[in-house]
Amino acid sequence: MRSAGIDKTKRKFTSTVALVTSEHNGRANVMAAEWSLRVSIEPYLVAVFVGYRRGTYAMIRDSGEFGLNYCSDKQAGLSSISGNYSITEGKDKWSLGDFSTFSASKIRAPMIGGCLMNLECVVVDELQTGDHAAFIGKVVEGYVDDSKRPLIYHGGRYFSLGPRIEKDIS
Template identity: 25%
Template sequence: MSPGSLRGRAGEGQQGRQGDRVESRSFRDVVGHFPTGVVVVTSADQASGAMHGVTVNAFSSLSLDPVLALVCVSRDSQSHDFLTTRPAFVVNILARRQIALAERFAGRAPLVSAEFAGVPFVPGIDGAPVLGGCVAWIECRRVATYPGGDHTILIGEVVDARLGDDDDPLVFFTGDYTSLTWG
């Protein structure tokens, strides 16, 4: 496809625009066509024993030297203030069979008495929960937070990264969960 044909297609109808800006719903629809993994970001307060987690799909490696990762946490999340102020967090990369866990930490599953009740986990190096059954997990120490519109960008230096036993990741695409098809 030539750049000209792409521009022509992109400009047709001008749907989803407000003046010089793209409407948030249109933007969400477009970026929804970019498949992402699904992670639960967890953290703990060692003094009080409190733990929180939230499902996100805005996660990325950031740097290899130093080794850094970033996650974007919605400012509307009940766990936002807790997660963005703790010194450490874990990025738990979910397996395909963990849809219920993704829904639970997204706040869409039936409520339970405690956020982590019945969820298998072990404390990580800095005490943040490492969830059982994940494809992988990345333990981080917070080095910076930045405002990012309706989200906070949380950057962590990676202190440990490991693979789990399951190698079939949960994927989010066009507003729904799916998985990779190998072969």
């Protein structure tokens, strides 16, 4: 049954979870982001929305690069660590969880192992949208692991992908 209420709508979005990696002045960071998506086919562009107060915001703005590491459904714990602690509070998130990393080939930020997909991105634009900035990134390298399934975020909770539904176009 339908009920009215703007606030209730805010918990009905469904998203992936990306671990956004950044590096500046020799320091690397990781934060969780439910707000990221592909925004252009050719050129291949993605957007990630980052709050201005996040440590990650200044690191991406100043380095001009970021990594988007899409969580598998085995990485909810890494998402929670990345999303509940901040480099601005002096937290070393890397030591709080079982993060495995590998070197990117075209950006300085580390990439996260065990993910569904990893994208190396170079910032081509920044849009100021409300209380978050949209960093538009050109994808300059990418990796996939077909054995992984995506982590889903809905209503403040984590889920794994449900059963496939056939396209009914008859």
